[in-house]
Amino acid sequence: MEKNCSVYINGEIFSPEKAKISVFDRGFLFGDSIYEATLCIDGIPLFLEEHQKRLQNSANLIQMPLTENLATIKKAILKTAASKNYKRAIVRWIVTRGEDKINIFPGQNLKQNLIIFYKELPPYPERWYKEGLRITLAETKRNHPKSTNPQAKTGNYINSVLAAKEAQVGETDDAIMLNIYGEVTEGTTNNVWIVKKGVVYTPSINSGILKGITRTKVLEICEKNKIPYRETKIFKEDLLGCEEAFITSSTKGLVPIHSIGNQKLTKGYGKITGKINKLYEKVTTDYFKTFSKS
Amino acid sequence: MEKNCSVYINGEIFSPEKAKISVFDRGFLFGDSIYEATLCIDGIPLFLEEHQKRLQNSANLIQMPLTENLATIKKAILKTAASKNYKRAIVRWIVTRGEDKINIFPGQNLKQNLIIFYKELPPYPERWYKEGLRITLAETKRNHPKSTNPQAKTGNYINSVLAAKEAQVGETDDAIMLNIYGEVTEGTTNNVWIVKKGVVYTPSINSGILKGITRTKVLEICEKNKIPYRETKIFKEDLLGCEEAFITSSTKGLVPIHSIGNQKLTKGYGKITGKINKLYEKVTTDYFKTFSKS
Numbered sequence: 122m123e124k125n126c127s128v129y130i131n132g133e134i135f136s137p138e139k140a141k142i143s144v145f146d147r148g149f150l151f152g153d154s155i156y157e158a159t160l161c162i163d164g165i166p167l168f169l170e171e172h173q174k175r176l177q178n179s180a181n182l183i184q185m186p187l188t189e190n191l192a193t194i195k196k197a198i199l200k201t202a203a204s205k206n207y208k209r210a211i212v213r214w215i216v217t218r219g220e221d222k223i224n225i226f227p228g229q230n231l232k233q234n235l236i237i238f239y240k241e242l243p244p245y246p247e248r249w250y251k252e253g254l255r256i257t258l259a260e261t262k263r264n265h266p267k268s269t270n271p272q273a274k275t276g277n278y279i280n281s282v283l284a285a286k287e288a289q290v291g292e293t294d295d296a297i298m299l300n301i302y303g304e305v306t307e308g309t310t311n312n313v314w315i316v317k318k319g320v321v322y323t324p325s326i327n328s329g330i331l332k333g334i335t336r337t338k339v340l341e342i343c344e345k346n347k348i349p350y351r352e353t354k355i356f357k358e359d360l361l362g363c364e365e366a367f368i369t370s371s372t373k374g375l376v377p378i379h380s381i382g383n384q385k386l387t388k389g390y391g392k393i394t395g396k397i398n399k400l401y402e403k404v405t406t407d408y409f410k411t412f413s414k415s
Numbered sequence: 416m417e418k419n420c421s422v423y424i425n426g427e428i429f430s431p432e433k434a435k436i437s438v439f440d441r442g443f444l445f446g447d448s449i450y451e452a453t454l455c456i457d458g459i460p461l462f463l464e465e466h467q468k469r470l471q472n473s474a475n476l477i478q479m480p481l482t483e484n485l486a487t488i489k490k491a492i493l494k495t496a497a498s499k500n501y502k503r504a505i506v507r508w509i510v511t512r513g514e515d516k517i518n519i520f521p522g523q524n525l526k527q528n529l530i531i532f533y534k535e536l537p538p539y540p541e542r543w544y545k546e547g548l549r550i551t552l553a554e555t556k557r558n559h560p561k562s563t564n565p566q567a568k569t570g571n572y573i574n575s576v577l578a579a580k581e582a583q584v585g586e587t588d589d590a591i592m593l594n595i596y597g598e599v600t601e602g603t604t605n606n607v608w609i610v611k612k613g614v615v616y617t618p619s620i621n622s623g624i625l626k627g628i629t630r631t632k633v634l635e636i637c638e639k640n641k642i643p644y645r646e647t648k649i650f651k652e653d654l655l656g657c658e659e660a661f662i663t664s665s666t667k668g669l670v671p672i673h674s675i676g677n678q679k680l681t682k683g684y685g686k687i688t689g690k691i692n693k694l695y696e697k698v699t700t701d702y703f704k705t706f707s708k709s
């Protein structure tokens with residue numbers, strides 16, 4: 122359980138100990154829920170509009186038309202954030218298909234549950250940014266888009282939990298999964314990038330990945346700043362033979378990759394990764410300055 | 416929510432309205448839990464030992480060593496069942512990885528949560544057994560064993576929920592999924608069988624299915640009674656071109672399949688399905704007679 126955290130449940134705000142949900146909630150029974158999470162600075166959720174759009178997309182992908190509109194959800198998020206005075210925090214909002222009989226077939230007219238976590242975020246380990254992440258190449262393969270589409274951010278995360286367990290066993294910081302065709306997909310909760318001969322590469326959506334918000338921002342930065350880039354199939358050999366590599370995440374930003382298995386890459390930010398990171402920091406700073414709470 | 420139901424949570428029994436769990440439970444956040452479910456007659460859970468063995472297997476597959484031993488869990492199940500006087504019921508027991516910080520990486524020394532539902536089971540529609548199930552062949556493909564192994568019965572069930580939604584749209588009773596290689600796998604919560612020229616076929620475990628308890632019993636019945644059978648790859652054409660088909664489930668038993676999409680099969684139990692069904696009923700009757708609560 123988180124200690125420094127507010128939990129909003131359907132209009133009311135609870136302390137962590139009191140934040141409970143019915144065991145008949147389909148989110149609990151089947152992982153039948155969707156969610157978003159992002160970094161907050163002074164209560165402002167980074168790229169909130171983009172996250173809301175993706176929440177809508179996840180809802181479509183699991184055929185769960187949202188019964189609350191996004192403006193109402195935004196209000197609830199800001200209300201929850203206003204309940205605490207955290208400088209840095211993560212907001213996570215979950216919509217479940219609602220309480221139901223215990224049946225894989227969803228009942229009619231269920232009342233969806235909205236749960237929002239607003240938790241203080243201590244700094245991530247300095248080593249991650251100074252030296253880079255130690256990465257395990259997982260044996261667990263990423264879910265296939267025709268089965269459990271990684272583009273939908275849902276309550277079904279055992280696939281990534283198993284990859285995370287591999288990283289724990291290997292005593293690394295994270296794990297990257299291939300798909301069953303051997304293409305690089307993504308980390309447990311982040312997108313993956315490599316730099317090879319001055320070109321930035323990231324796996325194509327078709328390899329079966331989440332369309333990360335930071336990922337989109339980095340692609341826009343490359344486009345605007347004439348940094349050559351490609352979204353394409355990437356294989357294990359590309360990953361192991363690259364000059365720089367990094368991950369992107371809404372909460373962690375750009376984090377360099379130090380090594381993959383025994384294969385050492387850069388120490389800290391490489392030249393191009395560092396350049397993109399600076400440009401990305403500018404984009405986020407501008408966002409926080411111009412955010413409108415209405 | 417179920418109405419006629421007892422819910423056991425970590426030693427205490429609750430009415431459905433009061434049965435709640437922390438939103439920090441990993442079962443709720445990530446579907447990071449395992450479960451079993453079976454039919455109960457007069458409070459006796461059908462093939463309890465086999466279900467417990469499978470729970471253990473699911474725990475192994477998601478690397479969540481059970482902290483309660485199976486004997487303690489059995490006691491809790493029987494205690495929950497004893498709280499009501501239902502003639503026919505379903506018992507469903509869930510073990511979650513426990514409450515945690517919000518992080519895909521599981522924390523150390525988590526306290527697993529045990530939740531047991533004991534709910535009255537009204538008879539299934541008579542039509543299912545008299546005429547057979549109308550089945551949709553789903554577009555959703557069954558999870559790949561290297562990603563989210565269908566042999567683990569977990570809280571990640573969106574794959575089956577999406578197939579169930581297809582059945583709802585097609586106004587049928589259930590959906591059967593193929594895997595991404597086109598092999599028949601299973602229904603939303605049941606195993607699939609066909610009969611062709613007097614031989615009984617069921618998908619091999621290698622096609623990516625749950626090893627159903629009733630499935631094992633039916634295989635044993637075929638073996639003992641010299642009914643020819645094979646566990647093998649089955650394709651869509653086999654399914655559509657068979658003489659009889661049925662599903663097996665711990666709660667529903669053997670249910671004949673009436674039609675798959677527009678393709679009509681038998682009306683009610685075919686000759687061989689009917690024969691196996693009678694033999695299976697005998698096996699269950701014997702089980703209930705000889706069950707020991709110790």
